[in-house]
Every structure is written in structure tokens, then in C-alpha cells.
Amino acid sequence: MAEQCIFCRIVAGEAPGDIVYQDKDFLAFRDISPQAPIHLLIIPKAHITSLAQLADEQQELAGRLVILAKKLAEKEGITERGYRLVINCGSEGGQLVPHLHLHLIGGRKLGDRLG
Ligand code: 5GP
């Protein structure tokens, strides 16, 4: 755990989070400032600063993260309508929280532009 990391603090139960799912490796919770009716953040519990820090050996973790997002989309009832998965990486990628996270966004028609 990184002491100053807000997402590590949510994992540790030291900061509040509207948690919708967890297992031994992953946590999913609602974004505090949702961009759409459904906006979940799905994170590995281990502190990985960004996608750029993900190692080749972590491809299983990365795959499971995406499969989990797919399942949570089903649980949230947005599979039929569609949704978007986003990983922001680094400053120009718009990453504000330096703990790897996947945004699951849906529940409304999303814009055509990505950035
Ligand atoms: P990024 O720009 O790093 O990809 O996205 C960070 C996201 O984390 C933003 O959508 C922001 O609203 C969300 N966020 C930041 N701090 C907190 C927090 O303390 N709790 C929750 N639930 N979401 C947060």
C-alpha cells in the first residue's frame, strides 16, 4: 500500500468508498464525480501507479481486470445498451490518480469523441 494514495486508502478501508465489488485482487467502487449514470472505477488492490508500470508478468491481472469490467457492466444492466472502458495514463492522458484504474462508464449515450 502507498500511504498517500487515495485508492490504496479506499482498499484499506481508511477512506470511504461506495464499493460495488471486491475480491482478493480487485476492488470496484463508484466514482465520486460520475460522468454518466453508471461510472465505476475498477482497480487492482496492489498499488500499480499506471498502465505504464504494468509488467509483462502482469498480463493475467490485466486480462482479469477487463473481464471483471465486462461482468460489472452486466451486473449494472448496461451490456445491451453499451458502455465504455477507459484507462487514462500519465499527465497528457488525463490521469489524475496515480493508481491504475479502469473507468466503466455507461447509462447514457456517450459522446463520439474520445479526447
Ligand atoms: P483519472 O483522471 O485519474 O483517470 O480518474 C480519477 C477518477 O477518480 C476521477 O474520475 C475522480 O472523480 C475519481 N476520484 C478521485 N478521488 C476519488 C475518491 O476519493 N473517491 C472516489 N470514489 N473517486 C475518486
Ligand code: ZN
Ligand atoms: Zn495506490
